[in-house]
Amino acid sequence: MYRIRLFGDPVLRKKSSPVTSFGEDLKRVAEKMIETMYHYDGVGLAAPQVGISKRIFVMDVGNGPIVVVNPEILEMSEEKEVMEEGCLSFPEVFENVERSKWIKVRYQTISGETVEEYLEGYAARVFQHEYDHLEGILLIDRMSPARRMLLRKKLMDIVKVSRR
Numbered sequence: 001m002y003r004i005r006l007f008g009d010p011v012l013r014k015k016s017s018p019v020t021s022f023g024e025d026l027k028r029v030a031e032k033m034i035e036t037m038y039h040y041d042g043v044g045l046a047a048p049q050v051g052i053s054k055r056i057f058v059m060d061v062g063n064g065p066i067v068v069v070n071p072e073i074l075e076m077s078e079e080k081e082v083m084e085e086g087c088l089s090f091p092e093v094f095e096n097v098e099r100s101k102w103i104k105v106r107y108q109t110i111s112g113e114t115v116e117e118y119l120e121g122y123a124a125r126v127f128q129h130e131y132d133h134l135e136g137i138l139l140i141d142r143m144s145p146a147r148r149m150l151l152r153k154k155l156m157d158i159v160k161v162s163r164r
């Protein structure tokens with residue numbers, strides 16, 4: 001299992017680099033990420049959150065685990081939806097975030113095959129959240145400045161823990 005990197009850890013702010021080899025190493029990383037996600041009751045976990053600056057994330061929105069490698073978001077609906085989100089890198093922070101209702105995505109599977117599909121509802125939401133991580137974008141960037149101010153104390157506490 002991996003240790004979760006918390007807000008304040010610089011790896012969370014780096015743009016991740018593409019995955020180029022689809023061998024046993026990648027499989028092991030994905031398995032360990034899935035194990036870590038379940039351990040912490042997450043619905044998604046991106047590689048930077050475990051200190052790996054690569055374009056891979058795992059998610060499970062109720063149909064079993066999916067490994068997403070080198071994702072692209074090809075289309076995003078103009079229609080938005082607000083829903084409460086959490087993030088394993090922000091313990092005990094839950095915020096309403098507005099995101100596209102549906103998206104068209106392209107990504108590679110763990111064995112390197114390319115998949116293109118439309119996602120909607122919760123799957124679209126989790127995909128967009130995890131995709132953000134690969135770009136170094138975090139939950140707090142999706143909040144209003146006013147909300148960030150209100151959460152300042154909580155965020156500072158997380159930063160302190162992240163530096164231990």
Ligand code: ZN
Pocket residue numbers: 086087088089129133139
């Ligand atoms: Zn997150």
